[in-house]
Amino acid sequence: MNNITNLAAAREARRPYQPQDSGGKGYALLHRKIKDLPFYRTDSEAVHLWVHIILSANHAPAVVTTEFGETLVKRGEFITGRNTLAAETGIGSDRIKYLLNKFEKLSMITRAANKKFTVISVQKYDDYQQNLVPTDCQQSANANQPVSRPAEEVVPTDCQQSATNKEVINNLLPKGNKYVANDQSGSPQKPVEQKPKLSCEEVWQCLKDELPEARGWRCLTDERRNLIRSFWGKANKIARNLDGKPLDMEGFRGYLKYISENCRWMLEDRPDQKTGRTWRRMKFDSFLNSKLYIEVREGDRDDR
Structure with a gap:
């Protein structure tokens, strides 16, 4: 009986790890160094937003399709907007703006924005989300490096912790392709860096x-x-x-x-x-x- 139990456990251990679904679900690691943040004890909304950003950032690179063409979203990055973050966290839109400026000035994030959305990049992402994932999952992710795909396809990346997918992009951008149609050159517009201002x-x-x-x-x-x-x-x-x-x-x-x-x-x-x-x-x-x-x-x- 012991041999049968051990055999079942061994088979379970060898079973391939199931990647997250298209809704961006899945596990995430969070380092205890988050408790060292200067606002950890004084600003619960700031902590809430920072944890949400860590959980939303890509665990591995992915190519997503936007109205400006295909965009590579790197590890530690994700596409969002101020109103989207407000809806997802329950924090007011003006407060979101203040906190994002604060994070940027503390060198916690960088932002690149265009007229429709913002790409947020978490600085020192590996400090919060190290590559401590199952071996099967790592091999699967390494075997699926982002490649060029048709415009309507989003490249799947196994085991990534990402809130960036077709559903999110469709929520951020209006329906139709009028913005792309107006660009006769056919080249995607480059994000414009926003300079921090006194708030x-x-x-x-x-x-x-x-x-x-x-x-x-x-x-x-x-x-x-x-x-x-x-x-x-x-x-x-x-x-x-x-x-x-x-x-x-x-x-x-x-x-x-x-x-x-x-x-x-x-x-x-x-x-x-x-x-x-x-x-x-x-x-x-x-x-x-x-x-x-x-x-x-x-x-x-x-x-x-």
Whole structure:
């Protein structure tokens, strides 16, 4: 009886691994280093989106058909859009935009976009999704390298963890071929790299993340946007003098963290014994002041 059991187990072990179906289902590995992300404890939506991106990226290269022609989607890449990510994760579209900008500035992703969709590439993808897959699966994937196919065919790649397939592409692009027809040359349009810009929403979110005890804002008005831009321009020059480089979001976050740890008097309501009044904690507007910025950087505003 023991021999029969062992024989059945051996046959099961030799059975070929079943690749994922066309819906992008299948296993995925996730390294524990994700817990080292700077926002892991403070921003659950950012963690949610980052895990979704890791799970959506291609595990192996694949050729997909778009209205701009056949496109090679490499390992660690996938095709999507802001509204698609919002629908898939339940995170608001504006928040998705902010988080993608944040990931790009942290060198976690790169993006290449055209008028219809964006190709997101996960930097250091192997750190999160190593090639630890069954031997049968690896051999099958290596035997199916992407090759040129007819326009209507998507090249299958065994064992890939991909959200990029015909169903996703059809959801991203409108029906018909009018965009291809307008291009008389017949050559696909190249994605255009988007340059990161200062996001007032990102600055506002950073203030909320790092200084939750301060008096905040309920909305972002045009006046407050202008305040952010004006502060950023002046603080940028100060940062160049102090650090030898322009102010970025990480530098701004460091400035706010320093206040949170060393300038507690700014974040607490304290009674004034001389006047009998109560000193109120500062509002977001106060921290967007170039004079305060340089004084904090030089240690002149620390708790006494």
